Amino acid sequence: MPPRTETMLFGAVIGGAILYGSVLGGQFGRTVEQATAAMGFAVEEIELSGNTYTPVDDVFAALGLDGRRSLVSIEPVAARASLTDLPWIASARIAKVYPSKLVVEVGERAPFAVWQTGEALSVIELDGTVIGGYAAHPRLAALPLLVGKGAAETGAGFVATVQQYPAVADRVRAHIRVGQRRWDLRLDNGITIRLPETGVERALERLVTMQDELDVFGRDLAAIDMRFEDRTLFALTGNALDARKALIEAREDARERTRRGNRI
Helix, strand or coil: CCCCEEEEECCCCCCCCCCCCCEECCEECHHHHHHHHHHHHECCEEEEECCCCCCHHHHHHHHCCCCCCEHHHCCHHHHHHHHHCCCCEEEEEEEEECCCEEEEEEEECCCCEEEEECCEEEEECCCCCEEEECCCCHHHHCCCEEECCCHHHHHHHHHHHHCCCHHHHCCEEEEEEECCCEEEEEECCCCEEECCCCCHHHHHHHHHHHHHHHCHHHCCEEEEECCCCCCCEEEECHHHHHHHHHHHHHHHHHHHHHHHHHHC
16 A cells, blocks of 8 residues: 655745845744745645654644744754654655645554553554554554563564464454463453463464364353363353352252152
């Protein structure tokens, strides 16, 4: 998909004769800037592209674009530095097209996952570097969710491993780091898959087989413990435990009635 380009007009300004200003100590004189803006060099049009996650207002604020900024006063190197100070922007290109157009192209960081620590949500890159706080966005909502201390730094490899097993990966809603040693998976129906510290691939293969043969994801389970190679442990939900308890009690009642009947 080609990068999005937005063109914005600030509104017409009064044209006039060309006025040459000066740059004093690296800072454009305010009087000269006002004069050049008033006489035809105000930024009237901005062509902005590449900002999928960075709000337009943030770009304008970084560049000091308030409708009165003179194109002459914009220094490209300083403007690029201001843009790359924004959380999402990794690179920027600035071009001035006289008399009144500014072209801005930005390159944004690539989000890999959302990382949760406590109540805080951050967007991270593939290597775990934090880009910034999470904000509602359709593309960000589709990212993997990593939870816990150490999850950001080790998440990329683990997520890649899980994605090799679509029957599991398609149901995962959270990848939870436990004790900075191993991972749990939280499925879309609330089941927790407890994985071992080593041999994760073997555990996932067993899980896929169980799902194919027994539909374990459709059972009334709270957790499936895959940490032991020689056995799998299942934890029932509260409702399932209550139902099981009621069934056992019903069986005991039936046996007691049978024993009483035999004594008569």
